[in-house]
Amino acid sequence: MVEVVGRYVIDYYRWVKGIFSLLYGILYWIILGPFKGKVVGRVSVFSQMVFMGVRSIVIVFFVDIFTGIVLAMQTAYQLEKMGAVIYVASIVAVSACRELAPVLTALVVAGRVGSSIAAELGTMKVTEQIEALETMAINPVRFLAVPRFSALFFMLPALTILGNLSAILGGYIVGTNNLGISPDLYMQTTFKYLKLKDVYTGLFKSFIFAMIIALVGCYEGLNAKGGAEGVGRVTTRSVVISFILIILADCIITAFFYFSKV
Amino acid sequence: MSQKECPKGKEALISLENVSKVFQGKKVIDNVSFDIHCGETFVIMGCSGSGKSTLLRLMTGAIRPDEGRILLRGKDIATMTASEMDEVRKTFGMAFQYSALLDSLTIEENVALPLKEHTKLADEIIGIIIKMKLALVGLRGYESYLPSQISGGMRKRVGFARAIALDPDIVFYDEPTSGLDPVVGGVIDKLIKDLSAKLMITSIVVTHDMQSVFGISDRVAMIHKGKLVEVNTPEEIRSSKNPFVQQFIHGEPTGPIDLFKEDIGIPEALGL
Numbered sequence: 001m002v003e004v005v006g007r008y009v010i011d012y013y014r015w016v017k018g019i020f021s022l023l024y025g026i027l028y029w030i031i032l033g034p035f036k037g038k039v040v041g042r043v044s045v046f047s048q049m050v051f052m053g054v055r056s057i058v059i060v061f062f063v064d065i066f067t068g069i070v071l072a073m074q075t076a077y078q079l080e081k082m083g084a085v086i087y088v089a090s091i092v093a094v095s096a097c098r099e100l101a102p103v104l105t106a107l108v109v110a111g112r113v114g115s116s117i118a119a120e121l122g123t124m125k126v127t128e129q130i131e132a133l134e135t136m137a138i139n140p141v142r143f144l145a146v147p148r149f150s151a152l153f154f155m156l157p158a159l160t161i162l163g164n165l166s167a168i169l170g171g172y173i174v175g176t177n178n179l180g181i182s183p184d185l186y187m188q189t190t191f192k193y194l195k196l197k198d199v200y201t202g203l204f205k206s207f208i209f210a211m212i213i214a215l216v217g218c219y220e221g222l223n224a225k226g227g228a229e230g231v232g233r234v235t236t237r238s239v240v241i242s243f244i245l246i247i248l249a250d251c252i253i254t255a256f257f258y259f260s261k262v
Numbered sequence: 263m264s265q266k267e268c269p270k271g272k273e274a275l276i277s278l279e280n281v282s283k284v285f286q287g288k289k290v291i292d293n294v295s296f297d298i299h300c301g302e303t304f305v306i307m308g309c310s311g312s313g314k315s316t317l318l319r320l321m322t323g324a325i326r327p328d329e330g331r332i333l334l335r336g337k338d339i340a341t342m343t344a345s346e347m348d349e350v351r352k353t354f355g356m357a358f359q360y361s362a363l364l365d366s367l368t369i370e371e372n373v374a375l376p377l378k379e380h381t382k383l384a385d386e387i388i389g390i391i392i393k394m395k396l397a398l399v400g401l402r403g404y405e406s407y408l409p410s411q412i413s414g415g416m417r418k419r420v421g422f423a424r425a426i427a428l429d430p431d432i433v434f435y436d437e438p439t440s441g442l443d444p445v446v447g448g449v450i451d452k453l454i455k456d457l458s459a460k461l462m463i464t465s466i467v468v469t470h471d472m473q474s475v476f477g478i479s480d481r482v483a484m485i486h487k488g489k490l491v492e493v494n495t496p497e498e499i500r501s502s503k504n505p506f507v508q509q510f511i512h513g514e515p516t517g518p519i520d521l522f523k524e525d526i527g528i529p530e531a532l533g534l
Contacts, residue, residue, distance in 0.1 A: 124364070132362035135322055136376045136424075137348035 015219075022219050023211075025141040026149050033142060044147040052113045052148075053155030057162065059112065060105050064163040067100055068092055068170020076179050085179050089186045090193030092171030097194060101163035102202040103250050106209035109156055110242035114217040117148055118238035121221025122231040130222065145218040149211070156210035157203050164199065201257050205250060212245045274333075275300045275432065275464050276321060281330035283316060283488075290316050292488040293330070300431075303458050303465040305475050308485035309510070309519060314468045315359075317485065318434055321466065322356055323347050352380055354432040355425030359440060361417040363409040369396070369420050370405035376427045395423040398460070399453060415446035419453065426457060433457070435467040439474050451477045472511055476500070484510060486519060 033039060075091045121144060124130050133140050168190060175181040181189075220234040220241070274297035283291040290313045298304045308314045319325050320332060323339050331338045334350060342350065363372045370392055377388045396402050399419040409417055418438060425433050435454060439447035451474050458465045458478075469475060475482055475496065482499045484491040484507055491506045492499065499507060509517030 127360060127365075128358050128362040129364055131324060132356070132358055132364075134324065135351060135356040136379065137351040138375070138379050 018223070019215055019219050022141065022145065022215055022222075025139075026146055026215075026218075029139070029142040029146050030150065033146075038142060040142070040146050040150060045150050048147050048151035049155050051116075052109070052151050053158055056109055056112055056155075056159055059108055060159045060163050061166045063104055063108050064096070064101050064166035065170040065173075067104055068096060068167035068172075069174050070170075071095065071100065071167070072171040072174035072179070076174070086181060086185065086189055088175050088179060089171060089181065089189035092175075093168050093190045093194040094198050096167030096171070097164045097198045097202045099202070099250075099254070101167050102160050102205040102209065103246065105160045105163040106156065106206060106213065106246050107243060109152070109159065110209075110213045110246060111239055113152065114213040114242045115235050115239050117214065117217030118221040118224075119231055119235045121145075121218060122224030122234045125222060125224040126227050126230055140222065141218075145214075145222070148218060149214040152210045152214045153207065156213070157206040160203060160206040164202065201253075205253050208249050208253065209246050212249060213242050216242045216245065274298065275335060276466075277331075277333040278317075278321075279331045279333065281317075281320060281327045281332060283313075283320060283325065284328050285316075290488045291320065291327070294485070294488070294490045295330075296483055296490060296493050298464065298466060300464055301458075301462060302480040303454070303467065303478050305467045305469060305479035305482045306485060307468075307470055307472075307475050307482060307510070308491075309470065312485045313488040314470075314485050315436055316488075318436055318466065318468045322354070322434055323351065352376075352428060353430055354434065355428065355430040357418065357421045357425045357433065357435045357438060359437040361409070361414075361421040363417060363420055363424070365409055367408075368405065369401070369407050369409070369412070372409070372420060373423045373427055376424065380428060391427070392423075395427055396420075398426070398457065399423045415442050415450065418442070418450060422453060422457065426461060426463070429461065430463065432464045432466065435465065435469075437469055437471075438467060439469060439471045444473070447471060447473060448477075450474075454478050472513075475511075486510075 029038065030040065071092050072088050076085055076088050079085045079087055079091075121130075124144070130140050130144075133143055172183070172186055172190075175186045176183050217238045220238040224230045224234045226233075276298040277295075278297075279295050281291055281294045282289060294317065306314045306317055316325070320327055321334075321339075323342070326340050332340060339347065339350065363369075364375070367375070370389075373392045373395055374388050377383060377391060381388075383391070392405065393402060396405065399422050401416060401419055401423065404412060404416070404420075409420070412420070422433075422435075422438075438454060439450050442450065454465055454467065454474075455478050457463060465478075467474065467478065479496050481493060482496055483493040484499070484504075486506055492502060492504050494502065500511065502508065505518045508514075509519050
């Protein structure tokens, strides 16, 4: 029993150390790479941004608009009893921007992009492509992880902004069509209570979530072992670990903003 | 270092001195020592799992020895820093068993990769070099293909073109003819000989294909269970009195190399 627990602790320690070592490597190449004449390829970052961001637009839009619709209906169900149905607009906007859009967008992207990063790098690892890069004196972290990390770091907040707007649109559809709120009043109420800090606390979360998804996907992929089965294992692991860490980070960041009254 | 500074057969380019490597408590390379000379084609042969690919990975610096030294031009690669090792790696090329081409890049981009990473050449010059390298391996016209769109033998040749992209002094070949039909295997062997002669490259080839061993080698080393059995010229290997060597080159199922009894244990499991 002690041996099993000890092994888990050691494995966990190695994993955390590996993640921070990867983060160090990525930041090292982003900051110092240009001074060593090793600039991150704009083309590879751009192609990753297209894959991660542009091709996630549809799924993020649908997930967040339906969440906005559901949220509006659920809050209206309670607020109607108090005659305060107008506040549906502000509740949808604030809860979407502070919480729901950043988290749901991150979970969608973790499932779509994080798994793809782990599977792609994992396949490269088990087919000796990573070793080939090392043999050519090409650092795999710089060549593979940095473009993916950089692209997701910019695209997840961009998708989150889209998610915010989609959720507000979802609430607007329900509010103006089913709850008898006029379009002007709905938008006025939305922007009366939605503060800039609500948006940027949500965006701050999305930057952290982007780092989590990219780091976990890259780390799991670069450490894949054992052929197709190993690639499948790291792909699943990357999604499960990203989900857990996103929710955990969300809890910590929300607590921080709540208790520091930001 | 050019071949003019290192005449064929006169100087050890790579020296292994009592090299051992342990994986999960098992000694996969056991006290191996030999020299590889400039300009020669040195073949390492042995059964599957004998440790020959591990030996290759030790020489390329992919893994470090647990004991002994690996000297490349007199300098121990095990003590080199990562940046020193990267500088060394720019002077050699590696052709992998399964080619290890980057799936997402075209043939042209794969061969161009080391040139774009390690030189400041203009794109036009790199384009000309790629055409020359692909012509050397007989693949002009395939620049825009993806690795998944060409055959296994062609992928191996693209791997060769990538390995020689930076005009290296040494090229390592890991099982260059495995999984290929005899004709394509013969083409690959001829290509290794031609590249070695035309570009004056020191070639280190790991294989268990006897056609390759006797077709391309200047000297041959046999490895069995991580130990060096013999190092000699192909003619002397062919007439060797060593029973391990004789069994291996003739492909005899019985002899001192007893895979079932020693490695797999199936006869014991079946009570035979």
